[in-house]
Amino acid sequence: MDQVFVINPKGGCGKTTISTQIAGYYANQGKEVLLADHDAQKSSSDWIASRPSECAVIRCKATTPEQSFDAAGADIVVHDMPAAWTLKQVDEVIRDGDRLLIPVLSSPTDIKACLRFIMGLNREGVMDKHVSVGLIANKVRPNTRYFMVLQSFLKRLDLPMIGQLRDTQNYIRLMDRGLCLFDLPESKVQRDVDEWFLILNWLDLD
Numbered sequence: 001m002d003q004v005f006v007i008n009p010k011g012g013c014g015k016t017t018i019s020t021q022i023a024g025y026y027a028n029q030g031k032e033v034l035l036a037d038h039d040a041q042k043s044s045s046d047w048i049a050s051r052p053s054e055c056a057v058i059r060c061k062a063t064t065p066e067q068s069f070d071a072a073g074a075d076i077v078v079h080d081m082p083a084a085w086t087l088k089q090v091d092e093v094i095r096d097g098d099r100l101l102i103p104v105l106s107s108p109t110d111i112k113a114c115l116r117f118i119m120g121l122n123r124e125g126v127m128d129k130h131v132s133v134g135l136i137a138n139k140v141r142p143n144t145r146y147f148m149v150l151q152s153f154l155k156r157l158d159l160p161m162i163g164q165l166r167d168t169q170n171y172i173r174l175m176d177r178g179l180c181l182f183d184l185p186e187s188k189v190q191r192d193v194d195e196w197f198l199i200l201n202w203l204d205l206d
């Protein structure tokens with residue numbers, strides 16, 4: 001069983017959006033996917049509740065980071081993490097080989113919060129586990145000053161920026177309709193699907 005954790009204490013950076021896209025992609029690949037919704041806001045659970053019945057099935061479990069749950073039968077567990085959690089809560093859950101994805105927005109506040117979060121991960125020993133950590137620049141508006149600031153910040157970290165997702169209403173619509181990009185004909189969302197190739201390649205769970 002593979003595990004992907006989508007983590008960043010900053011609200012609104014794209015954890016649920018990215019978790020649902022990843023869950024939807026692998027479900028469309030025929031994998032048994034369990035979406036673990038750890039956030040009290042239950043946005044992933046709302047997304048699943050609106051998912052049309054003809055779409056690839058995704059199991060969703062509303063839970064908390066420290067609560068154990070039955071993942072039997074799942075090929076992939078995608079953890080949509082809450083804003084607040086401590087290492088103690090997930091220490092037993094994060095295992096060698098897991099993927100940790102950190103979405104980050106290009107604003108000074110988000111960059112500072114992200115840096116503090118990564119320092120915390122380091123301090124708590126998460127980086128000492130054999131996990132793969134990747135950053136995703138989200139809601140990107142290329143050619144803005146703050147996107148360039150984010151790029152130069154990420155270059156200085158010893159962590160890969162594994163992809164970037166543009167700022168588009170598509171994600172807002174998909175969230176509302178219980179869909180992901182990979183449920184739609186590729187030609188309709190080609191630009192966004194193209195951005196996902198790098199991220200999915202890095203995850204390498206096919």
Ligand SMILES: Nc1ncnc2c1ncn2[C@@H]1O[C@H](COP(=O)(O)OP(=O)(O)O)[C@@H](O)[C@H]1O
Pocket residue numbers: 010011012013014015016017018043138139140165166167168169171172175
């Ligand atoms: N790339 C994007 N382009 C436009 N809107 C986005 C994008 N990513 C996320 N959003 C929107 O931003 C809001 C916050 O995203 P969400 O995934 O809920 O963040 P989090 O789970 O980290 O709080 C949602 O309304 C979502 O639809």
Ligand SMILES: [Mg+2]
Pocket residue numbers: 015016017039041043080
């Ligand atoms: Mg969320």
